[in-house]
Amino acid sequence: MTEQIYKGLAGVVADHTAVSKVNPESNSLLYRGYPVQELAAALSFEEVALLLWNGELPSSAEKQEFLDFERSHRALDPRVRSAIDLLPLDCHPMDVGRTAVSVLGANHPLSEDSSPEAELTKAKELFAVFPAVVAYDQRRRRGLELVEPRQDLDYSQNFLWMTFGEEAPEEVVDAFRVSMVLYAEHSFNASTFTARVVTSTLADLHSAVTAAIGALKGPLHGGANEAVMHTFEEIGIDPAETREDAAARAKAWMEQALAEKRKVMGFGHRVYKSGDSRVPTMKQALDAMVEYYGRGELMGLYDGLESAMGEAKNILPNLDYPAGPTYHLMGFDTEMFTPLFIAARITGWTAHIAEQRANNALIRPLSAYNGPDERHL
Numbered sequence: 001m002t003e004q005i006y007k008g009l010a011g012v013v014a015d016h017t018a019v020s021k022v023n024p025e026s027n028s029l030l031y032r033g034y035p036v037q038e039l040a041a042a043l044s045f046e047e048v049a050l051l052l053w054n055g056e057l058p059s060s061a062e063k064q065e066f067l068d069f070e071r072s073h074r075a076l077d078p079r080v081r082s083a084i085d086l087l088p089l090d091c092h093p094m095d096v097g098r099t100a101v102s103v104l105g106a107n108h109p110l111s112e113d114s115s116p117e118a119e120l121t122k123a124k125e126l127f128a129v130f131p132a133v134v135a136y137d138q139r140r141r142r143g144l145e146l147v148e149p150r151q152d153l154d155y156s157q158n159f160l161w162m163t164f165g166e167e168a169p170e171e172v173v174d175a176f177r178v179s180m181v182l183y184a185e186h187s188f189n190a191s192t193f194t195a196r197v198v199t200s201t202l203a204d205l206h207s208a209v210t211a212a213i214g215a216l217k218g219p220l221h222g223g224a225n226e227a228v229m230h231t232f233e234e235i236g237i238d239p240a241e242t243r244e245d246a247a248a249r250a251k252a253w254m255e256q257a258l259a260e261k262r263k264v265m266g267f268g269h270r271v272y273k274s275g276d277s278r279v280p281t282m283k284q285a286l287d288a289m290v291e292y293y294g295r296g297e298l299m300g301l302y303d304g305l306e307s308a309m310g311e312a313k314n315i316l317p318n319l320d321y322p323a324g325p326t327y328h329l330m331g332f333d334t335e336m337f338t339p340l341f342i343a344a345r346i347t348g349w350t351a352h353i354a355e356q357r358a359n360n361a362l363i364r365p366l367s368a369y370n371g372p373d374e375r376h377l
């Protein structure tokens with residue numbers, strides 16, 4: 001008997017979810033029913049997090065309660081800081097993020113309490129503290145001291161404050177907020193599915209998030225935003241170049257890459273085949289950053305690659321494509337881009353963990369054996 005194999009689980013509907021809906025036909029993405037573009041235009045990341053966890057937008061009292069909670073849970077636990085300090089400066093920052101979540105779990109008094117209330121508390125704490133992990137790691141790699149969080153700043157402002165040690169301009173804060181909202185959730189992607197698989201074994205929330213971070217690290221998933229910047233670097237970034245010249249060089253580079261059958265990160269998607277719903281909103285944020293920093297040549301590289309890929313293969317950019325250069329312009333090192341994705345996706349992962357727990361079935365597919373026939377010693 002030959003079993004039907006769904007390689008990469010492509011096309012397999014594994015379960016229901018009420019967290020988000022990806023519709024490739026209409027290129028739309030809804031978080032709890034709301035189009036992500038509307039959320040990105042109007043809401044803070046904190047409000048979007050509450051929507052993902054609770055299923056509804058918060059009342060003003062609920063929002064205030066969460067803002068107070070979030071602001072009081074931002075500081076890096078000294079045990080986490082010590083664990084980070086044990087990690088070499090040349091390890092990947094995703095290893096730091098993964099280790100930090102694991103250490104937080106090992107020290108958490110509610111680690112083994114999987115009641116909905118305890119799970120939500122742990123999710124909110126992770127949301128609040130993860131920026132400190134990213135910011136501290138970015139700073140230590142530059143030989144800089146930790147910057148303490150500030151309670152008078154919102155999530156995005158404080159994230160940038162802790163990273164760069166100065167208040168970010170409004171334009172930058174807004175582009176950062178938009179990126180967090182767009183990265184927050186995307187149904188059964190590889191890392192979310194990983195979190196659900198781990199949860200399905202009844203393991204704890206921090207184990208599920210740690211595993212999800214491992215899945216996110218790969219360049220076919222979250223690591224693509226870094227890889228986009230490596231592509232730009234490989235082509236060569238020269239702020240003095242004109243936009244047109246940069247575009248022409250990028251086009252030539254892409255033609256060569258495709259002739260060599262290279263996969264170019266930041267393009268293509270398993271679900272969207274005619275455009276990623278999040279790209280136009282993220283592209284607007286990138287445009288704002290390009291204008292703010294006066295770096296038209298980066299847009300030249302961006303446009304050149306996109307048009308050459310479109311002409312040659314009709315493959316369109318995904319969210320990582322505009323997100324990579326946006327984070328670059330803000331001043332983050334390239335390797336920090338995927339940890340920024342973690343900070344955002346903690347919301348979606350933990351919403352899915354709660355959903356999985358509420359209606360659990362162990363996730364355990366079958367395999368079709370194709371090894372040697374039975375044999376004996």
Ligand code: COA
Nearest residue numbers: 219220221224262263264265266267268269270315318320
């Ligand atoms: N660059 C060049 N070719 C690409 C491509 C890319 N980024 N993405 C897809 N293709 C091509 C493949 O080479 C393949 O061509 P072929 O049929 O001639 O062999 C075809 O398109 C189908 O690609 P495949 O990888 O099988 O589709 P998938 O549904 O499994 O892939 C991704 C989805 C995301 C894994 C894939 O598009 C990819 O690797 N993209 C780059 C990584 C990335 O940006 N990831 C972030 C996703 S949000």
